[in-house]
Amino acid sequence: MGSSMDVLEMAVMLSSLLLPASPLARDHQDLTTRNLNMTFDPREWKLSWECQENATNVACFMIHKEGPFKKKPEAKACHCTFSPLPLSDGVTFEVKMTINQSLFMGRLNYPNSGGEGTAPQNISCFIYDARFMNCTWEKGPAAPGDIQYFLYVRASEKEETECPHYRSDSGTHVACHFDDLQYLTFHNYFLVNGTSQQVGIQFSDLFLSLQEIERISPPANTSVTCNTSHCLIRWEKPRTYHRLSHWDLQYQLDIRQQGSEDGDDPKPVPKRKTPAPCTSTCWWFWEPSPSPWSSGFFLRGSL
Incomplete structure (x- = not known):
């Protein structure tokens, strides 16, 4: 009796091993990487790629520290537009599609290139007296001696505006004063990048709303x-x-x-x-x- 049970258990095990793979597993195995000549425009947050004939089930993916995001392009469009997020921690984009019943994927990495520890730290901005704004930041711990930082502000889809009045510490920009805020909107993008003759400099960026950075004057x-x-x-x-x-x-x-x-x-x-x-x-x-x-x-x- 025990021998018959052993044979039955073995038969069940073999039959499970011989079952066909699930569609999900098969899709993962058959996924082929293809060069789609992908590009990303950080100003418009638009991911574009080279259109492929007979492509169906096209989907765009953004792998960001705040989570993966998925978009479906409009019919026959070869681009997706994502909601803006900070880019300084790096982001990866993927496009997946089906062509002649085969799955293809293109991938684009958008890294924060430069030496580790060279990016500015602790960026802070505040509006005061209803018409001025100050921004400050600190040198990165591994910033070289000839480092120079630059601050840019972009409101919605408007052009970037560079800091008009820098304040320096030992020759390096560490603060900025704005005396004209008419171009700001409710949500604004702040970017601080840098240059050096010794090493590439990483950038830091963030989004700030007027309500969170305005210091209200006394009544x-x-x-x-x-x-x-x-x-x-x-x-x-x-x-x-x-x-x-x-x-x-x-x-x-x-x-x-x-x-x-x-x-x-x-x-x-x-x-x-x-x-x-x-x-x-x-x-x-x-x-x-x-x-x-x-x-x-x-x-x-x-x-």
Whole structure:
């Protein structure tokens, strides 16, 4: 009996080994690499290739650190356009298609060429006073002595704008000042590349939105009016480069006792029903004046 079971198990094992490969495995085995003369335009984020006759089931793939992305080109088109992402970590593009029932693939690597550790680090930009922008970065740890960096900003599909006013450290650009922001849009592409006579320099890039880099100025024209029954505090919405409504800004009002320190807890503001029209840029509360704690207040605004 045991011998019969052994024979049966062996027969089952052999039959499973003789089963035909699955279509997925067969497709992977039959995939042939072909030179499609692929090109990538980083300005338009367009991947193009040489059109192939009788090609069907064409698909484009982008292998990026944020994940693989797939696109289907329009009918008979030989290009795909991807959503913009930073390129400094390198990216690989693939095009797969079927020709006469055979699978073909083209591959294009878009590396960040240059010496490791030569790219600028810690790029940071901020808008202030609603009309200026500063950007800073640091030298790469392996940057050669003759390194020079250059900053470019591109908004949507507009032309790149180079930094108009560099600030240097020992002759190397490490910061930039912009006094004209009219070309910026909500999302902007920042690129810092470099040159050297000794080694190729890697670049760094990132996308920044106006909302995340704008530093809001303090509220303007603040005033306090008090009588024997109540106080009214008014202020004006600060100027911003990025257009904001009253709903986009939130204000915090702290009222402190006379002689209190910055670290002391502020007294809660006893806001009551407003007896007169009051927008989001004013605060009405009942409190007889003068008051031992209403002699100082702090007003902050945030997004």
